[in-house]
Amino acid sequence: xxxxxxxxxxxxxxxxxxxxxxxxxxxxxxVDLTVQHGExxxxxxxxxxxxxxxxxxxxxxxxxxEGQIIVDGTLMGDAASVEAIRAEVGMVFQQFNLFPHLTIMxxxxxxxxxxxxxxxxxxxxxxMKYLERVQIPEQADKKPGALSGGQQQRVAIARSLxxxxxxxxxxxxxxxxxxxxxxxxxxxxxDLADSGMTMIVVTHEMGFARRAADRMVFMDHGAIVETGxxxxxxxxxxxxxxxxxxxxxxxx
Amino acid sequence: MKxxxxxxxxxxxxxxxxxxxWGWYVIDPTTTQGWNNITFLLDGFGATILLSVIxxxxxxxxxxLVALPGMSTNRWISLPSRIYIExxxxxxxxxxxxxxFYGLPVVLQSMGITVRIDxxxxxxxxxxxxxxxxxxxxxxxxxxxxxxxxxxAAKTIGxxxxxxxxxxxxxxxxxxxxxxxxxxxxxIVKMSAFASVIGMQELTRRANELVVTEYRPLEIYxxxxxxxxxxxxxISFFVRWLERKMGADESR
Numbered sequence: 001x002x003x004x005x006x007x008x009x010x011x012x013x014x015x016x017x018x019x020x021x022x023x024x025x026x027x028x029x030x031v032d033l034t035v036q037h038g039e040x041x042x043x044x045x046x047x048x049x050x051x052x053x054x055x056x057x058x059x060x061x062x063x064x065x066e067g068q069i070i071v072d073g074t075l076m077g078d079a080a081s082v083e084a085i086r087a088e089v090g091m092v093f094q095q096f097n098l099f100p101h102l103t104i105m106x107x108x109x110x111x112x113x114x115x116x117x118x119x120x121x122x123x124x125x126x127x128m129k130y131l132e133r134v135q136i137p138e139q140a141d142k143k144p145g146a147l148s149g150g151q152q153q154r155v156a157i158a159r160s161l162x163x164x165x166x167x168x169x170x171x172x173x174x175x176x177x178x179x180x181x182x183x184x185x186x187x188x189x190x191d192l193a194d195s196g197m198t199m200i201v202v203t204h205e206m207g208f209a210r211r212a213a214d215r216m217v218f219m220d221h222g223a224i225v226e227t228g229x230x231x232x233x234x235x236x237x238x239x240x241x242x243x244x245x246x247x248x249x250x251x252x
Numbered sequence: 253m254k255x256x257x258x259x260x261x262x263x264x265x266x267x268x269x270x271x272x273x274w275g276w277y278v279i280d281p282t283t284t285q286g287w288n289n290i291t292f293l294l295d296g297f298g299a300t301i302l303l304s305v306i307x308x309x310x311x312x313x314x315x316x317l318v319a320l321p322g323m324s325t326n327r328w329i330s331l332p333s334r335i336y337i338e339x340x341x342x343x344x345x346x347x348x349x350x351x352x353f354y355g356l357p358v359v360l361q362s363m364g365i366t367v368r369i370d371x372x373x374x375x376x377x378x379x380x381x382x383x384x385x386x387x388x389x390x391x392x393x394x395x396x397x398x399x400x401x402x403x404x405a406a407k408t409i410g411x412x413x414x415x416x417x418x419x420x421x422x423x424x425x426x427x428x429x430x431x432x433x434x435x436x437x438x439x440i441v442k443m444s445a446f447a448s449v450i451g452m453q454e455l456t457r458r459a460n461e462l463v464v465t466e467y468r469p470l471e472i473y474x475x476x477x478x479x480x481x482x483x484x485x486x487i488s489f490f491v492r493w494l495e496r497k498m499g500a501d502e503s504r
Contacts, residue, residue, distance in 0.1 A: 061404050087410055097405035101423050110419060111409030156405075163409055 012037045012167055012198040013058060018067035020053060027053050029223040040193045041200045042209040045219035046245060051202040055169045059089045072166060090160030094172040096152045098144040104155050105140040108162045130158040134188050150181030154188055170201040204249055210234065218242045278468040279475055289462060293475060296455035303454060304441045307379035314380060315387025323392060340385035345446055349378045353450045375447035383440055390436065394429035395421055427498040434491040438484050455479050
């Protein structure tokens with residue numbers, strides 16, 4: 001994001017000393033992460049390393065036990081702060097989570113109309129704008145079940161964008177897709193990244209990471225093990241665990 | 253099963269013959285007395301149906317009021333619902349009916365409220381409360397069968413709890429709730445027979461009264477069973493139609 005946009009808060013997301021337990025299981029260990037406005041972060045790591053849990057804490061889908069989360073200057077705490085933060089943060093899920101009983105158009109207008117009070121006409125105009133952006137305006141009157149996985153995920157992205165968030169979280173957005181549909185979804189995310197959207201993407205798509213990420217975050221066993229630019233990260237990983245992980249996923 | 257039917261048919265046929273101990277004359281529509289008896293018995297239909305419908309409607313409302321807080325993750329909010337369900341489910345219908353009809357007015361009177369609970373409303377209240385514990389569980393399982401991702405997606409587009417229920421969860425859950433709810437209605441219809449013991453003029457009560465004057469329990473109770481059978485078969489037919497319709501909708 002250009003400097004003259006002058007965000008009134010220094011960082012988009014500040015996470016300090018974050019800890020989370022599921023009963024005995026220590027899911028997040030002293031996680032610190034600062035995301036600047038317009039920064040694109042890719043989080044990777046073995047399954048069960050806490051990547052999803054981390055980004056789900058950012059919009060309070062998971063509650064953390066210790067530490068601070070500050071999103072665009074708002075400290076997460078009471079219900080009002082959670083509501084304020086969710087208004088700034090969009091999220092795309094691995095399983096799309098579209099509303100199957102509603103048409104694509106209704107999926108996109110529900111939030112703007114009910115949560116933001118937009119008129120139907122305004123909400124539909126906005127929905128069409130974002131459906132065009134993800135290149136499926138012709139599917140507006142269908143139900144999600146009639147669309148392919150790739151199309152559904154693009155609709156899910158458009159649904160998030162309709163809330164005009166400042167920050168987007170992607171939780172393994174291509175993991176549930178057939179291989180031939182992965183690139184159409186990644187293209188949309190790259191396009192969004194190019195437009196200056198602040199985003200955190202949890203993914204195993206390392207090609208995408210090289211293309212779109214400003215910074216890589218590698219997690220293992222609930223802790224951030226290593227961060228760095230994609231070049232540093234892929235060419236010269238600093239830790240043994242990271243090297244092993246990269247060898248495993250880049251082998252194929 | 254087939255044999256059982258054959259046996260039953262044979263027994264009835266034998267009874268119709270002149271040699272048996274059956275006395276179908278009590279409900280022979282060709283005689284004035286028989287016809288009067290039949291209309292007296294059939295007149296109970298209205299009360300049985302009205303009683304069942306009102307009780308079922310109340311049970312659906314109470315069930316929802318119990319089910320929604322019962323699903324809260326906050327233990328203090330869910331606890332009263334759990335207690336209500338366990339408690340009500342454990343009370344047999346007949347003792348509850350006696351308690352409501354004979355006991356409740358006394359309790360209310362001691363609180364300074366004077367109400368006369370007639371047989372109809374005593375039966376309605378009892379059936380509704382007794383059934384509401386089951387209705388609540390039907391709602392709960394229906395709502396919980398909707399994937400958690402739906403609620404999460406609704407949160408990320410800023411919907412409140414009420415909006416999420418109304419626009420996202422309930423429209424989907426209703427397909428899974430309606431068929432078992434309609435089934436539960438059959439249970440109410442059958443249990444409404446208990447209302448006869450507190451003097452409610454419905455099918456069973458009418459049959460009892462006619463037996464006292466005509467001394468023909470076999471014929472009159474046979475007709476009574478047939479009356480319930482016809483009523484329940486009609487409802488079952490409707491339930492099956494509903495299940496088919498809902499099932500077809502779901503796969504679309």
